[in-house]
Amino acid sequence: MTKATPAVKTVDKKTVSEIFRRFQEQNPAPRSELEYTNSYTLLVAVALSAQATDVGVNKATQKLFPLADTPEKMLELGEDGLRECIRTINYFNTKAKNVIALSEKLIENFGGKVPMDIDALQTLPGVGKKTASVVMNVAFNVPRIAVDTHIFRVANRIPLVHTRTPLETQAPLEKLIPKEYLLHAHHWMILHGRYVCKARKPECARCIISDLCRYPAKDILLSRMQITRPGRQSQQ
Known part of the structure; x- marks a missing residue:
């Protein structure tokens, strides 16, 4: 019987804070991409x-x-x-x-x-x-994280948590993320998953948290693009 591959250890609280500090710095006031009037x-x-x-x-x-x-x-x-x-x-x-x-x-x-x-x-x-x-x-404006497929993927790739379904991901995320970031965490993670940490082709080379992320395939993706540091090309 083949042994299961050990799960990558989740990031510590200090790293969690730094991840969301960067998300906030990049996009201080994220908004839903759904259009509505009330x-x-x-x-x-x-x-x-x-x-x-x-x-x-x-x-x-x-x-x-x-x-x-x-x-x-x-x-x-x-x-x-x-x-x-x-x-x-x-x-x-x-x-x-x-x-x-x-x-x-x-x-x-x-x-x-x-x-x-x-x-x-x-x-x-x-x-x-x-x-x-x-x-x-x-x-x-109530701090809640509605976990869709994007948030589920991002949370488990970093990883912030180890969960099996989107439904069981909300409670641990809301407990983990610092209160000062919780209101906008929902949108930051959705936008990150939608435009950067994509399902099939994550764009690690332009990810603002790639140095903090422990996604196993990240280093392979970065090396293919000759990246030595997040957002910087290697010197020729």
């Missing part, structure tokens, strides 16, 4: 973004939100009208049903307002822990 449209956009790209969702909501930016207007638009606006998004039929249902529940149970409560948000149709955490973080 807490309701943010909730809808995040619900639509499951199994879809932000670019694709934004393209659809540019047509949708001028027509329906409140639960009441969404119900007036109706499921057929909503479906027509979002038909380019994956699983648009199911998502249209959920958006109509959550709009009804917002009106019935919360006076048409998006509740600033993680548990209350998760009572809405189609809203799980990840969606609720994004809304709490972006709309209400």
Whole structure:
């Protein structure tokens, strides 16, 4: 029986602080790449973004939100009208049903307002822990980390944590990351995973934390590009 390869040791607390200090220095005020106008449209956009790209969702909501930016207007638009606006998004039929249902529940149970409560948000149709955490973080400035595939990948590559699924990654990350960085940590990690620490071809040569990262393949990737230090080419 082949022995499992030992996991790379997670970075220490001092390194964690330095990682997020650099993220903050590079991008002091990160923003969601989903377009929205209020807490309701943010909730809808995040619900639509499951199994879809932000670019694709934004393209659809540019047509949708001028027509329906409140639960009441969404119900007036109706499921057929909503479906027509979002038909380019994956699983648009199911998502249209959920958006109509959550709009009804917002009106019935919360006076048409998006509740600033993680548990209350998760009572809405189609809203799980990840969606609720994004809304709490972006709309209400509550320090939460909604772990998507990008954050899961980055957190386990560095590694900040060793986890098996995105769902079990949120709690240890929120406990680990220093409080002064926690509010924006969600966006820093998503943007890093989306544009630098990519799934198939991580761009270690331009990574601002490559000297702190313990990703096993990092040194191979750097040597291929003749990099001796993060962001610096070797002297010829």
